[in-house]
Amino acid sequence: MTQRWVPQTDHDHLMMEAMKAVRAFTDAMDRMHGDLRGDMGMNATDLAAMRMLILREQRGELVKPHDIAKHLSITSASTTKLLERLEESGHLQRLPHPTDRRARIVVLTEDARAEFYRRFGERMRKMRGAMSGYEVDELKVVVRFLSEMEEALVGR
Structure with a gap:
């Protein structure tokens, strides 16, 4: 059985605070996507x-x-239904590949x-506003941190 991790050092406590901040951020993203799904009349997969x-x-x-099937971890049959639904609603098109007939x-x-x-425009404006007070080097650390968190979660 895996034991719950308990921070011991100041560094550990900061890592715990960072993890809490990531969870709060992802919760906020979930709420935003829930609102957007409702506004656009779409399900989560769409x-x-x-x-x-x-x-x-x-x-x-x-x-x-x-690529969509792989990204969403759904079957090709589910992908076909999803694409038909989004094509019928006017959200996407399926076109010939430019180099592979x-x-x-x-x-x-x-x-x-x-x-x-x-x-998304208003939300993006607010997010840019929240970032505007950070120096370039700080933003580089944020980008590196988030990229490494993505890697840890999806293991690419």
């Missing part, structure tokens, strides 16, 4: 797919249906992208 498409688009990456890619529609940014 919204997660939309968020994934936005992030991959910002990185300049193409997304295949298989056999493959398809999934892209957001202009309307879906505009809706997503409209709904």
Whole structure:
């Protein structure tokens, strides 16, 4: 049986505070996504797919249906239903891959992208405002910390 970790040193106590802050942040993200799901009339998986498409688009990456299935840990049948639902609602399109004639890619529609940014815009403005008081070196530490927390959680 795993024992509950108990901080012993000042460093341990700061790590515990950081973990509490991460949990509070993820709780706030969950609440925000819950609000967004309700506003957009989507289920959690639909919204997660939309968020994934936005992030991959910002990185300049193409997304295949298989990428969505892998990201969401769902079957290909569930992925097909999800894509049909989001295509029917006007949120995405399935298009031919630009270099592989056999493959398809999934892209957001202009309307879906505009809706997503409209709904997130105010929240993003507030988040940028919260970060504006940090120095460049501090923000680099935050980016490194969050990247390492992502790695610890998903093990990529």
